[in-house]
Amino acid sequence: MPKPQNIRELRDCLLGAFERLETDPRAIETVAHQVKAAAVVVASLKCELEYASMRKDDAYIPFLHYAERDSKTIEHPTEKGHRLLKQIHNEIDPNLPPSEI
Numbered sequence: 001m002p003k004p005q006n007i008r009e010l011r012d013c014l015l016g017a018f019e020r021l022e023t024d025p026r027a028i029e030t031v032a033h034q035v036k037a038a039a040v041v042v043a044s045l046k047c048e049l050e051y052a053s054m055r056k057d058d059a060y061i062p063f064l065h066y067a068e069r070d071s072k073t074i075e076h077p078t079e080k081g082h083r084l085l086k087q088i089h090n091e092i093d094p095n096l097p098p099s100e101i
Helices: 009-021 025-055 081-092
Strands: none
Touching: 009 081
């Protein structure tokens, strides 16, 4: 399996892993490792964004910027890190308060 090149591919990879569980419950350990690795990636992205926000810097993190399959670029707010952090928060789970991510 190729490594995800952006946040959308990471999410698709995780969704694929959960779908594999439906057909092969023995894959639980593999999926658990993938979920833990993805959590580390998301936590490090969150840390980078919070740091940029504290410094009041623009946070451009290539992993968070991606193009759709039809090659249309999706615009992501890059003015300040806190705006990107809010976007990641909404992709993870919009029902969670920001302090729990």
